Amino acid sequence: MDAAIHSEGLRVHRGKLDVLRDLSISVPRGQVVGLLGPSGSGKSTLMRSIVGAQRIAAGTVTVLGLPAGAPALRQRIGYVTQAPSVYDDLTVAQNLRYFARVISAPASDVERVIAEVDLVPQTNQLVGSLSGGQINRVSLAAALLGSPELLVLDEPTVGLDPVLRRDLWQLFATLARRGVSLLVSSHVMDEARRCDRILLLHNGTLLADETPEGLLVTTGTTDADDAFLTLIARAAA
Amino acid sequence: MNPRLTLATSARVLTQVRHDPRTVVLLLAVPSLLIGLMAWIFTDTPLFDTIGPALLGLFPFIIMFLITSITTLRERRSGTLERLMTMPLGKFDFIVGYTLAFGLLAILQSLIAVGFAVWVCGLTVSGNAWLLILVAVVNAILGTTLGLFASAFATSEFQVIQFMPALVFPQILLGGIFVPRDKMPDVLHSISDWLPLSHSIEALQKVSQASDASGDVLREVGVVALWAVAFVVLGSITLRRKTE
Numbered sequence: 072m073d074a075a076i077h078s079e080g081l082r083v084h085r086g087k088l089d090v091l092r093d094l095s096i097s098v099p100r101g102q103v104v105g106l107l108g109p110s111g112s113g114k115s116t117l118m119r120s121i122v123g124a125q126r127i128a129a130g131t132v133t134v135l136g137l138p139a140g141a142p143a144l145r146q147r148i149g150y151v152t153q154a155p156s157v158y159d160d161l162t163v164a165q166n167l168r169y170f171a172r173v174i175s176a177p178a179s180d181v182e183r184v185i186a187e188v189d190l191v192p193q194t195n196q197l198v199g200s201l202s203g204g205q206i207n208r209v210s211l212a213a214a215l216l217g218s219p220e221l222l223v224l225d226e227p228t229v230g231l232d233p234v235l236r237r238d239l240w241q242l243f244a245t246l247a248r249r250g251v252s253l254l255v256s257s258h259v260m261d262e263a264r265r266c267d268r269i270l271l272l273h274n275g276t277l278l279a280d281e282t283p284e285g286l287l288v289t290t291g292t293t294d295a296d297d298a299f300l301t302l303i304a305r306a307a308a
Numbered sequence: 309m310n311p312r313l314t315l316a317t318s319a320r321v322l323t324q325v326r327h328d329p330r331t332v333v334l335l336l337a338v339p340s341l342l343i344g345l346m347a348w349i350f351t352d353t354p355l356f357d358t359i360g361p362a363l364l365g366l367f368p369f370i371i372m373f374l375i376t377s378i379t380t381l382r383e384r385r386s387g388t389l390e391r392l393m394t395m396p397l398g399k400f401d402f403i404v405g406y407t408l409a410f411g412l413l414a415i416l417q418s419l420i421a422v423g424f425a426v427w428v429c430g431l432t433v434s435g436n437a438w439l440l441i442l443v444a445v446v447n448a449i450l451g452t453t454l455g456l457f458a459s460a461f462a463t464s465e466f467q468v469i470q471f472m473p474a475l476v477f478p479q480i481l482l483g484g485i486f487v488p489r490d491k492m493p494d495v496l497h498s499i500s501d502w503l504p505l506s507h508s509i510e511a512l513q514k515v516s517q518a519s520d521a522s523g524d525v526l527r528e529v530g531v532v533a534l535w536a537v538a539f540v541v542l543g544s545i546t547l548r549r550k551t552e
């Protein structure tokens with residue numbers, strides 16, 4: 072079976088900057104793939120290219136067998152932007168009901184995703200009155216509506232406590248077992264070991280495409296933070 | 309375009325507005341208050357009957373322009389537009405959804421403003437009062453659609469506010485309120501022929517001053533409506549799924 076995401080020679084300019092330089096990556100289906108890299112390395116830009124929100128300068132991005140941004144993909148991808156993209160003057164349920172209607176998901180999905188992100192008590196609260204982590208979870212819940220085959224999640228666990236983070240990573244693993252492909256970006260190296268594979272981005276180029284264990288072995292380190300630092304140091308040398 | 313998604317978007321926008329009662333009150337009451345103030349200022353002169361109809365076009369137009377352009381700009385900046393553009397929502401669904409939602413508010417606002425001007429402030433309407441309402445409503449919808457279109461070119465709230473003097477004030481100045489359009493220098497007169505607000509103001513003045521001008525009024529309203537449709541189309545075209 073072909074990959075969930077495949078990019079060949081992807082180049083993206085933003086402003087005067089070459090943000091992605093000749094990036095070729097592959098994300099297998101049915102796995103949780105972590106997208107790691109320093110701040111500004113181009114993680115969000117890559118994700119925007121995958122969901123078809125980013126104008127690209129060169130190269131190709133193929134998603135679920137179609138060119139990125141193809142209309143047929145809009146029903147099949149769940150996307151969470153880095154900044155929570157929900158309406159703060161609507162309640163949690165009203166937000167999700169609207170997004171569910173847009174993707175023609177059954178109305179019952181709203182209740183399901185609210186439970187999945189653990190926001191049942193906040194169902195009828197205005198999003199503007201929620202805490203930062205809660206707002207992030209509303210934004211994540213919107214991406215879980217319907218039955219997306221691919222989830223592109225830009226730092227979905229930022230600002231969450233360890234218990235919630237663990238629960239969400241368990242949810243991601245469950246989804247992957249059901250055949251959903253996930254690309255999840257993160258700053259927290261500790262989250263790397265929860266992924267099936269890791270893509271390490273640095274200055275818009277790919278430094279590593281490995282399993283978490285493989286990454287430790289190739290760098291001769293014992294934790295993700297050290298592996299990361301070692302690879303960055305090698306790249307700089 | 310998918311009518312179900314268009315209506316879902318309108319309903320969502322109206323729900324957002326409903327959560328902000330102060331905005332609703334301001335939106336519905338401010339044009340009437342301004343018209344009341346004008347009527348008061350001109351109490352001892354016959355001027356209100358001349359300028360009043362034009363005001364019915366101006367205030368709702370300006371207010372709807374500002375409200376729509378700022379709301380849609382917020383949608384751009386909050387990332388919700390980026391999310392929607394990766395979903396199966398058509399660009400037309402988005403723009404028309406907004407037009408319908410704010411158009412509904414524009415209708416309420418115009419009804420209140422016309423009612424207030426005629427029954428409370430004693431504005432003389434020689435023509436059909438319903439026609440006056442129709443012109444005011446179409447004009448408020450014009451403000452809505454121009455706001456939707458203009459917000460595509462703004463990246464900050466400051467810029468949106470600047471669009472007021474840039475896009476709206478010239479239309480007011482050239483619209484024939486201050487100097488009748490046929491008394492303007494030829495170049496300005498020809499330019500004003502092309503501006504949508506000139507036609508709304510003309511329609512408003514005709515319907516209130518002549519009882520037999522319905523045909524002319526409807527033609528002017530038609531021109532304004534065409535402009536509104538053009539702004540909806542332009543607004544959808546300038547909406548981008550892919551950005552830099």
Ligand SMILES: Nc1ncnc2c1ncn2[C@@H]1O[C@H](COP(=O)(O)OP(=O)(O)OP(=O)(O)O)[C@@H](O)[C@H]1O
Pocket residue numbers: 085086087088090108109110111112113114115116117153258552
């Ligand atoms: N709209 C923009 N215009 C110009 N440059 C931009 C724009 N957005 C991002 N950039 C630049 O592109 C580079 C990559 O940004 P991107 O958001 O993809 O990084 P990131 O890896 O997601 O970072 P972080 O971990 O901090 O979210 C950065 O150097 C940033 O300054």
Ligand SMILES: [Mg+2]
Pocket residue numbers: 114115116153225
């Ligand atoms: Mg980012």
